[in-house]
Amino acid sequence: MRRRVASAAKPNPAHLALAKLEGTLGDRLFLCTQNVDDLHEQAGAKHVLHMHGELFKSRCDTCSRAPFRDTNIYEPPSEIPRCDCGGRIRPHICWFGEVPFELDRIFHALDECTVFMAVGTSGVVEPAASFVAHVSGRARTIYVGAEEPANASAFTECHLGKAGQVLPELFASFS
Numbered sequence: 557m558r559r560r561v562a563s564a565a566k567p568n569p570a571h572l573a574l575a576k577l578e579g580t581l582g583d584r585l586f587l588c589t590q591n592v593d594d595l596h597e598q599a600g601a602k603h604v605l606h607m608h609g610e611l612f613k614s615r616c617d618t619c620s621r622a623p624f625r626d627t628n629i630y631e632p633p634s635e636i637p638r639c640d641c642g643g644r645i646r647p648h649i650c651w652f653g654e655v656p657f658e659l660d661r662i663f664h665a666l667d668e669c670t671v672f673m674a675v676g677t678s679g680v681v682e683p684a685a686s687f688v689a690h691v692s693g694r695a696r697t698i699y700v701g702a703e704e705p706a707n708a709s710a711f712t713e714c715h716l717g718k719a720g721q722v723l724p725e726l727f728a729s730f731s
Contacts, residue, residue, distance in 0.1 A: 562593045562611050570719035571599035573727050586665040607656040609649035618643025666690050673698040675719050679705025
């Protein structure tokens with residue numbers, strides 16, 4: 557059901573603005589998302605780190621088989637699918653209580669960043685809510701979203717409004 561709903565979603569102007577920024581900045585942009593959809597990729601972003609996984613991928617819960625594309629949106633299997641090793645196939649998603657993916661890579665990027673931007677987050681879900689504190693004092697910190705996040709005081713700038721309206725304007729001012 558989640559895949560069916562997500563497959564109908566389309567990127568908004570914020571996704572498009574981030575993909576365009578990636579095209580300009582190249583590997584100087586580290587695009588990390590808590591979202592499990594593929595809207596950044598649909599918008600044209602090439603290098604997206606999905607810290608909570610990817611809805612349209614599955615993986616074995618037992619062996620080290622790499623996650624694989626799985627776009628079945630119509631019929632759930634009657635039984636839990638099994639890997640060749642006998643393990644169960646599950647969505648490539650980080651459930652609550654599990655450790656997000658690639659935290660070492662994320663913290664390395666945070667250690668190197670000069671501008672940190674959080675878009676549309678509540679500022680509550682950890683560990684992402686603490687990323688701004690990690691870079692505080694040495695990076696420009698920007699929040700963009702419709703509502704003020706719980707950790708708003710940690711940001712040097714807060715731009716309230718729909719990300720699809722704010723980001724294109726904000727990125728134009730960076731030029």
